[in-house]
Amino acid sequence: MPQAADSWKDYRQRRRLLLWAVLAGLAACAGGVLLARARHSVGPFYAGLAALAGAAAWGAQPLADFPCPHCGETFAHRGRTRNLFTRSCLHCRQPLPGRRRG
Numbered sequence: 001m002p003q004a005a006d007s008w009k010d011y012r013q014r015r016r017l018l019l020w021a022v023l024a025g026l027a028a029c030a031g032g033v034l035l036a037r038a039r040h041s042v043g044p045f046y047a048g049l050a051a052l053a054g055a056a057a058w059g060a061q062p063l064a065d066f067p068c069p070h071c072g073e074t075f076a077h078r079g080r081t082r083n084l085f086t087r088s089c090l091h092c093r094q095p096l097p098g099r100r101r102g
């Protein structure tokens with residue numbers, strides 16, 4: 001069984017993958033806007049928008065599938081609920097490590 005520190009490192013890698021996927025999608029969308037203006041056509045804009053949506057969906061899946069190191073269930077996905085910005089496990093309420101409050 002992996003150590004908890006390794007699991008949280010994996011979590012941060014998955015979160016970073018989502019960030020880069022969204023940034024790449026935004027770059028594709030911006031390129032689509034520029035190409036649409038140059039060609040006076042909306043086709044490239046929609047292609048860039050589709051690339052953004054696809055990149056975001058592709059990058060979000062590994063983070064949604066991340067298993068909680070405490071309970072083993074998916075950390076950010078429970079039933080029909082998916083919250084990729086959650087600060088605690090949706091099953092056992094295990095908080096993310098890191099900043100302490102108070």
Ligand SMILES: [Zn+2]
Nearest residue numbers: 068071089092
């Ligand atoms: Zn949990």
